[in-house]
Amino acid sequence: MNLLNHEVILGLFRDYYLLFVMCLFLGAFVMTYYLIPKVLWVSREKNLMAEVVGRSAHCTETPSFGGVAFYITLIMVLALIQSLRLNYVGSHLIGAITILFMVGLKDDLVISTARVKLFGQIAAACFLVFSPEMHLSNLHGFWGFYEIPEILGLFLTTFLIIALINAYNLIDGIDGLAALVGIVICTTYAAIFFISEKPYFVLISVSLGGILSAFLRFNYSRGQRKIFMGDSGSLIVGLVLAFLSIKLLVMTPSLPMMRNGFSPANRLLFLACILFIPVFDTLRVILLRLMKGDSPFSADKEHAHHILLDLGLSHKKAGIFLAFLNILVISIFWYFSSMLSNVWLTFLVAAMYGGIFLLFYILKKKSILSLEIREAKDLRTKNEYESSHVAQKTEDRSPETEEESSQETEYRSPETEGERSHVIMHNGLGQGIKVGRPKNIQGSKFKGQKKMKG
Numbered sequence: 001m002n003l004l005n006h007e008v009i010l011g012l013f014r015d016y017y018l019l020f021v022m023c024l025f026l027g028a029f030v031m032t033y034y035l036i037p038k039v040l041w042v043s044r045e046k047n048l049m050a051e052v053v054g055r056s057a058h059c060t061e062t063p064s065f066g067g068v069a070f071y072i073t074l075i076m077v078l079a080l081i082q083s084l085r086l087n088y089v090g091s092h093l094i095g096a097i098t099i100l101f102m103v104g105l106k107d108d109l110v111i112s113t114a115r116v117k118l119f120g121q122i123a124a125a126c127f128l129v130f131s132p133e134m135h136l137s138n139l140h141g142f143w144g145f146y147e148i149p150e151i152l153g154l155f156l157t158t159f160l161i162i163a164l165i166n167a168y169n170l171i172d173g174i175d176g177l178a179a180l181v182g183i184v185i186c187t188t189y190a191a192i193f194f195i196s197e198k199p200y201f202v203l204i205s206v207s208l209g210g211i212l213s214a215f216l217r218f219n220y221s222r223g224q225r226k227i228f229m230g231d232s233g234s235l236i237v238g239l240v241l242a243f244l245s246i247k248l249l250v251m252t253p254s255l256p257m258m259r260n261g262f263s264p265a266n267r268l269l270f271l272a273c274i275l276f277i278p279v280f281d282t283l284r285v286i287l288l289r290l291m292k293g294d295s296p297f298s299a300d301k302e303h304a305h306h307i308l309l310d311l312g313l314s315h316k317k318a319g320i321f322l323a324f325l326n327i328l329v330i331s332i333f334w335y336f337s338s339m340l341s342n343v344w345l346t347f348l349v350a351a352m353y354g355g356i357f358l359l360f361y362i363l364k365k366k367s368i369l370s371l372e373i374r375e376a377k378d379l380r381t382k383n384e385y386e387s388s389h390v391a392q393k394t395e396d397r398s399p400e401t402e403e404e405s406s407q408e409t410e411y412r413s414p415e416t417e418g419e420r421s422h423v424i425m426h427n428g429l430g431q432g433i434k435v436g437r438p439k440n441i442q443g444s445k446f447k448g449q450k451k452m453k454g
Helices: 006-015 017-045 066-082 089-109 114-129 150-170 177-195 199-219 230-250 255-259 264-274 276-292 304-310 315-336 342-395 399-410 441-453
Strands: 138-142 145-147 422-426 432-436
Touching: 006 017, 017 066, 017 199, 066 089, 066 199, 066 230, 089 114, 089 230, 114 150, 114 230, 138 264, 150 177, 150 230, 150 276, 177 199, 177 230, 177 255, 177 264, 177 315, 199 230, 230 264, 264 276, 264 315, 264 342, 276 304, 276 315, 276 342, 304 315, 304 342, 315 342
Parallel strands: none
Antiparallel strands: 138 145, 422 432
């Protein structure tokens, strides 16, 4: 049996669908787990490390080329899936991934400008938006809108792809956060496409989930095995998530999904909940920067994960908290989607965004107070340590040291003790002779010489 034969692979897929999906997940996991140590070795041999800067959440130089393992695994998986001939959009996806991988890899090696990144993202988006599978032409009744002009659909699709790529890139600030949120999103998409009977997109979702699951093991490591996904990783993961998001918007209404209470008119709202953490965090920091009068693209430490770190949470706890928050928002929307109309669901989503914005506003105030208390405590501890150290040195002075100090005071030279009018000098017999302090040493020598001559 030739496993590379199209008919054989397709037969296995149809006969053992769930088993095929599980094997693909495990295959992506194992391949990524195998490749990352190779990438780590090359990075350390060539000293390709992410430097520690002012905004860095890490304190040691760490390789940031996890995206290399992501790219190789994704291309291999897509090549296998394409052999099933379930869909031809995968060829366009491979082209888009390759462009963004090169842009991200260049930024990981030598910092790229924002213009170069944007140009690469637009080029990658064009591979998808002009694909027949990805045309957005109908909103299915969202706020009463149905058919939309083709040019508007192209603009909205391009905007969503670029926005989601950058939103996902922005949350890659602490260990595990981007991977955990990506796993939550991939799992949700896999469930939706499975119910909607879209096997091609199920396979892509579980493959990306397997890649991110393997990466977590190394991203959480504290030793020589630690690695970041880097821009080469976050950009291509963001692109694949954007690809799956656009597919959710453009696919024809699914009867199984509608039987579960999921109306096609609510797709945009559901998308806002699935992508809650990347979208919420991006909107929040942009709004705060504009309120301060700063550029929306300026770097700062206003992200949600920075607030949680300032409150004393570890990277792992902060990432789990935000991933759980994403799951909570998705669950609330899914529960009420069969009960509320499109308008009321809009208010529900707006209320969740507003409520969590208020939550992080309160947490930010608390984190500032916590930092001030921590700094004051550190300063007090430092002062107490210095005081006790000085007192200990004073107590530990030996009698010999004190005796030497008194002798130095008794036999201090006239040049260094200006307030003394005389000094004690010793002759050869050890008898002390008091002599007056000379006012001028050179003058005294001159007078002594003159007297001897007389």
